[in-house]
Amino acid sequence: MVVSLQIGGGRAFCPGLGRDSRDAVAFLWNSACRPGFKSGNFSSKKKRNGDGGTRRGLKVCCERGATALVEKKGDKERQSKDGYASQLSVVMKFGGSSVASAERMREIANLILSFPEERPVVVLSAMGKTTNKLLQAGEKAVSCGVSHISDIEELSFIKELHLRTVDELGIDKSTISVLLDELEQLLEGIAMMKELTLRTRDYLVSFGECMSTRIFTAYLNKIGSKARQYDAFHLGIITTDDFTNADILDVTYPAVAKRLHEDWINNPAIPVVTGFLGKGCKSCAVTTLGRGGSDLTATTIGKALGLREIQVWKDVDGVLTCDPNIYPKAEPVPHLTFEEAAELAYFGAQVLHPQSMRPARESDIPVRVKNSYNPQAPGTLITKARDLSEAVLTSIVLKSNITMLDIVSTRMLGQFGFLAKVFSIFEELGISVDCVATSEVSISLTLDPSKVWSRELIQQASELDHVAEELQKIAVVQLLQNRSIISLIGNVQKSSLILEKAFNVLREEGVNVQMISQGASKVNISLVVHDSEAKKCVGALHSAFFDHADDSLPELGSAGLSQNGSSMHSSIS
């Protein structure tokens, strides 16, 4: 088959073409399989790169107006779903601790520029603890009265931090002064209304990312690295209207790819994007993706552009065997699968946003978790698959202050529809359920406190009473608070070994496990214990699985796999 290309003014054919043209043929070959592709519509283009040099590429046009610059010199071309062959190569996301001060911003800029071969999209969180401070300021504004807004300690803190940073970096105050004024006006509005709705809350916290990205972009430009700031809600990150915990919609991917790609083609500059934020599809208001949501912004952009790698830079040497605040001897895990990472994030490891692995997994783009304080450390690489032959336990996750419900049917054994009825009550009340262990007539479950709205709900005793009231129509209900879930993320092929070892440790510690649940993905086994015993258990389990990996524990009989509060069951939820 002969494929013809129109390159510049000349005409060329597949056999014997130069390298650039072969790249274009490859693109044509891929694109021709896509709907909307119109063959023969090519033009060459000389392009200035970020350093002011020129780089030759071929601009390939598709029918829908999508264009792609195909690089020469063996730079592996990657295409987004929409047919864009991105010039950008990686996403580099920096969390709050990585951009907490002027000093940190300088270090991050140096770090980004120390990879001259990369053309990154930078995603930033708010500086340090700004998001928490904004939320606290909002809460205070509700009751302090309009005339006392300027007395709010957290507002002064935020102003001082951002103005000092701007000053220390030697950039213009005007970069953020308008936003600081708007923030004060917003707090006055909250004080006037005496209420802080979820929608307003999202708008309020958005000031953190909007300021950090403006400061960092101005700094990059000041030091001669051309950068361009983007607010995610203007970039095309479209979400549901679930304020404080919005989901990203699929329309986001082509919109983000188009905007970033076109801007880069027209005028290359490092994109610096606000993490955590989006735009509600119906409300058009600013939404947020849940706490820690900048990780999800990073993977979403990675997928949109079909980038080579997604890097999330934190203040730890990667994903660790355990939260270092709970067990300081925790060690980095060198390699994880998307499934393992998603599971440990979902079960409460703060290091990654629970939904952040989805876009990366869907587009099979590796995620690297690195330490911005220690860039030499190898970090954690998260990919589709890894060698599990030696793996037993990967990580231990502790989620505390959980509410557990023990529900036993008042109907006769064998009544069908009991479980359906229980779950329909949770659905009606909009409550998210976390771990479950069941039998035909009884069910133990834990309520998910990771969603902001449900955390508030759980804190409201009256709401919980309402749950119990509804359930009591069909069952005897016991509400057990102050429980912890210890999740063991490990190799499914070794689940019996994990259980055997874990139960031996817990028996030695004299701990009674109140519920066991092995998730559908089977890389996770969750044990519910009392809050007061949880940290001790995690320490002992960590010692057994990681600190003394060679010590073999005495063999025990096979443990039951699914147990709820009232009885031991053989099923696995």
Ligand SMILES: Nc1ncnc2c1ncn2[C@@H]1O[C@H](COP(=O)(O)OP(=O)(O)O)[C@@H](O)[C@H]1O
């Ligand atoms: N398994 C774990 N591995 C690494 N860090 C963890 C783990 N569990 C909890 N953490 C906590 O997560 C923090 C990093 O996540 P986060 O604060 O969201 O980072 P950033 O704000 O830089 O994105 C660490 O400082 C650590 O305290």
Ligand SMILES: N[C@@H](CC(=O)OP(=O)(O)O)C(=O)O
């Ligand atoms: N600033 C937001 C979003 C975020 O992702 O932050 P971090 O990357 O610092 O966890 C938050 O605090 O939730």
